[in-house]
Structures are given as C-alpha cells and as structure tokens.
Amino acid sequence: MRERFQEELDGVSSTLVEMAGLVKIAIENATTALLTADLTLAEKVIAEDLVIDQIQHDLDARTISLIAQQGPVATDLRTLVTSLRMSADLERMGDLAHHIAKSARMRYPSTAVPPELSLTIEEMSRVCVKIIEKVALVIKNRDTERALELERDDDEIDGLHRKIIQTLLDPNWKHGVETAIDMTLLGRYYERCADHAVSIARRVYFLVTGRYANENS
Amino acid sequence: MRERFQEELDGVSSTLVEMAGLVKIAIENATTALLTADLTLAEKVIAEDLVIDQIQHDLDARTISLIAQQGPVATDLRTLVTSLRMSADLERMGDLAHHIAKSARMRYPSTAVPPELSLTIEEMSRVCVKIIEKVALVIKNRDTERALELERDDDEIDGLHRKIIQTLLDPNWKHGVETAIDMTLLGRYYERCADHAVSIARRVYFLVTGRYANENS
Numbered sequence: 001m002r003e004r005f006q007e008e009l010d011g012v013s014s015t016l017v018e019m020a021g022l023v024k025i026a027i028e029n030a031t032t033a034l035l036t037a038d039l040t041l042a043e044k045v046i047a048e049d050l051v052i053d054q055i056q057h058d059l060d061a062r063t064i065s066l067i068a069q070q071g072p073v074a075t076d077l078r079t080l081v082t083s084l085r086m087s088a089d090l091e092r093m094g095d096l097a098h099h100i101a102k103s104a105r106m107r108y109p110s111t112a113v114p115p116e117l118s119l120t121i122e123e124m125s126r127v128c129v130k131i132i133e134k135v136a137l138v139i140k141n142r143d144t145e146r147a148l149e150l151e152r153d154d155d156e157i158d159g160l161h162r163k164i165i166q167t168l169l170d171p172n173w174k175h176g177v178e179t180a181i182d183m184t185l186l187g188r189y190y191e192r193c194a195d196h197a198v199s200i201a202r203r204v205y206f207l208v209t210g211r212y213a214n215e216n217s
Numbered sequence: 218m219r220e221r222f223q224e225e226l227d228g229v230s231s232t233l234v235e236m237a238g239l240v241k242i243a244i245e246n247a248t249t250a251l252l253t254a255d256l257t258l259a260e261k262v263i264a265e266d267l268v269i270d271q272i273q274h275d276l277d278a279r280t281i282s283l284i285a286q287q288g289p290v291a292t293d294l295r296t297l298v299t300s301l302r303m304s305a306d307l308e309r310m311g312d313l314a315h316h317i318a319k320s321a322r323m324r325y326p327s328t329a330v331p332p333e334l335s336l337t338i339e340e341m342s343r344v345c346v347k348i349i350e351k352v353a354l355v356i357k358n359r360d361t362e363r364a365l366e367l368e369r370d371d372d373e374i375d376g377l378h379r380k381i382i383q384t385l386l387d388p389n390w391k392h393g394v395e396t397a398i399d400m401t402l403l404g405r406y407y408e409r410c411a412d413h414a415v416s417i418a419r420r421v422y423f424l425v426t427g428r429y430a431n432e433n434s
Contacts, residue, residue, distance in 0.1 A: 064294065064295065064298055067284065067294060067298075068289075068290040068291070068294050071288035072285075073285040074285070077281065077284060077285050078281065081281055081284075081301065084298065084301065084302075085301075085305070088302070088305070165398065168394050168398060169394060169395055169398075173394060177385050177386060177390060177394060177397045178386055180394045180397055180398060180401075181382065181385060181386075181397060181398075181401045184397075184398045184401045184402060185401060185405065188402065188405070
C-alpha cells in the first residue's frame with residue numbers, strides 16, 4: 001500500500017518536472033518568435049499553453065484524489081499540498097510565455113523589440129530558462145542547494161529588468177511610447193516568470209528543511 | 218464531530234472574507250496615496266501587506282491541519298483545497314496593492330499619475346473595489362449569481378486599462394516615457410488584482426455547481 005502511494009507521489013513529481021520542461025520550451029520559443037517576428041512560432045506557443053493548462057488540471061485532480069483516498073498526514077500531506085501550489089506556479093509561468101508570444105503576434109510583421117534591447121531580452125530569456133532548468137532539478141531531486149542558488153539567479157533577472165527600464169529612460173530613446181509600453185510589459189513577464197520559479201524553489205526548500213529560504217528578495 | 222468540523226469550515230470562510238476586506242482597504246488607500254502623493258498612507262499600505270501575508274500563512278496552516286485531522290473527502294476536501302487557492306489569490310491581490318503604494322512612494326513628492334489619467338485610475342480603483350466587495354459576498358454566501366456578474370465587471374476593468382494605453386499612445390501625450398512606464402505598470406496591477414478576484418469567483422462557482430463559469434475571458 002505504502003509502496004503504491006510512494007509511486008503515486010513520484011508520479012506527481014514527474015508530472016511537475018514535465019510541466020517545467022514544457023514551460024522552458026515555451027519561453028524559448030516565445031523569445032525566438034519575439035526577436036525574429038516568427039508568427040508561426042508565436043501561434044504554436046499560444047496553442048501549446050492549453051496543453052500546459054490541461055496537464056495542470058489533470059495533475060491537480062490526481063493530487064486531490066490521492067488526498068481523498070489515502071488520507072495522508074504530516075510530510076505526505078504537505079508534499080501533496082505543495083504540489084498543488086507548484087502546479088499553479090508552473091501554469092502561470094506558461095501563461096507568461098503565452099503573453100510574450102502574444103506580444104510577438106501583435107507586432108508582426110515588425111518585431112516588438114528594438115535592436116538595442118534584443119540582447120537584453122535574449123539574456124533575460126537565457127537566465128529565465130536556466131532558472132526553469134534548475135527548478136526542474138530542484139523538484140526532481142529535492143535539491144536544496146540548488147534551491148538557494150535560484151535566489152541569486154533571480155537577482156540577475158532583476159538586474160536585466162532594470163537595464164531595460166534604464167534604456168527606455170535614456171534621452172536617446174527613439175522608439176516612442178508604444179515600444180516603451182511593450183518593453184515594460186515584456187520585462188515584467190520574464191521577471192514574473194522567474195519569480196514563480198523562485199517560489200517553487202522556496203516551497204521545496206521549506207518542504208525538505210522545515211525552514212524558509214531567503215525571504216528578503 | 219461533524220458540527221465542530223462545520224464550524225471550522227465556516228471559520229476558514231470567514232477568514233477569507235476578512236482577507237478580502239483588508240485587500241479592499243489596501244487598494245483604496247494605495248489609490249488615495251497614489252493620487253494625492255500621500256507618503257504616510259503609502260507606507261501604511263506597504264506595512265499592512267505583512268498583516269495580510271501573516272493571515273494567509275496562519276489560515277493555510279489551519280486548513281492543512283484540518284485536512285490532516287479530519288481526512289475529508291468529496292465536497293469538504295474540495296472546499297478546503299479551494300480555500301488554499303483563494304487565500305493565495307487574496308495574498309497576491311494584497312501584493313498588488315503594495316506595488317501601487319510603492320509606485321506612490323517612489324514618485325513622492327510628485328504624483329505618479331498625470332492629471333489627464335487621474336479619473337481613469339480612480340475609476341479603475343472604484344471598479345476593483347466593487348469587484349472585491351462582491352467577491353467577499355461570493356465567498357460568504359456562495360453566491361453563484363454574483364460570481365457570474367464578476368465576469369462582466371472584469372470587462373469594465375479591461376476597458377479602463379485599454380483607455381490608459383490609448384492615452385499613453387495619443388500624439389498629445391506630453392509626460393514622457395517614465396510616466397508612461399509607471400502608468401503601464403499601474404494599469405496592469407489593477408487589472409491583475411481584478412483577475413485574481415475573478416479567479417476566486419470562478420472557484421466558488423465551480424465548487425457549488427460543478428460547472429465552469431465563462432472561461433473565455
């Protein structure tokens with residue numbers, strides 16, 4: 001009985017890792033669509049967000065039915081409740097990739113990102129993807145060391161976000177208010193995506209250690 | 218035993234209603250701070266967000282311990298899981314009020330909002346507060362009619378958000394990129410706050426009816 005339950009718990013964890021994998025691909029593709037004005041790729045990200053939503057839906061139903069059938073207490077219950085929260089974070093991260101793809105689609109056949117910000121957006125995406133890869137390992141291996149690393153990676157995202165705002169405020173900014181609005185929102189989407197990954201890492205950290213990771217950031 | 222458990226469930230619901238009340242006050246005060254450059258009030262909203270966070274923390278601990286002790290199934294379990302999700306929505310709504318207050322503080326002693334957008338922000342806040350008041354009643358009375366109303370109220374928020382963007386894109390916009398960035402983010406904070414309220418209403422609707430409210434928006 002216990003063995004069967006452990007298998008179910010492992011299955012929940014694997015599905016969360018699978019969701020993280022899909023979110024990672026979504027962010028990568030949304031960024032490519034954004035920087036190369038690739039409408040087909042943007043549409044693909046938008047359509048595939050429904051897949052992530054459906055996985056979350058099924059996973060949550062499975063998780064709740066496990067709670068109902070097994071009546072877990074203590075660590076098992078906390079693991080399942082934490083899974084519900086992590087799936088919500090991952091679903092939201094998928095939404096943010098979807099928002100980025102929608103921004104690409106809205107500006108097609110132009111690109112939403114002006115040349116002087118392409119590299120910064122590319123870098124934000126790169127750090128965001130690194131964070132998502134790490135968070136998948138944090139979930140998979142309950143790796144608390146790596147969970148702590150994510151706090152620092154998040155500072156990197158915040159620095160890049162500030163760099164975008166500084167570029168927009170530069171007196172030489174020549175792309176007008178519409179592009180500034182796009183860039184403000186795009187910067188925020190990547191930043192929020194990373195925030196959710198950090199939340200997941202903190203949840204795992206707390207689950208494993210019973211202590212809070214750095215809550216200052 | 219059942220009676221005691223029902224009392225506990227009612228207590229969880231009351232605490233959610235209490236959280237909604239605090240979020241409502243936070244949005245009202247943050248908006249006043251924003252429009253009148255009231256630093257003291259902005260600081261108050263920022264400080265009081267910790268109270269909302271603490272209530273969520275305690276409520277979730279209570280909810281999880283109820284699940285552990287009572288081993289609820291079917292509707293009772295779904296009610297408790299939904300409570301965990303609603304408390305997360307309300308906590309996030311508090312964060313968004315906090316963000317609005319921080320924007321007021323950052324621009325002090327100026328106001329972040331230029332005169333031609335004051336009324337629109339006031340209106341966004343008013344609709345947002347109306348939505349939060351309704352969602353408190355939806356939680357309290359499991360009022361599915363009102364839950365459906367919130368979908369329409371949310372359209373009002375989206376319309377106001379579009380109005381802000383249109384104002385920023387008007388060739389006569391004379392407040393520069395920094396104010397445009399502020400207004401883009403402020404518009405998004407109110408919009409997201411309303412989105413979370415709509416999520417709560419949908420959760421209650423599903424809990425009561427077993428069907429989804431309008432998922433198109």
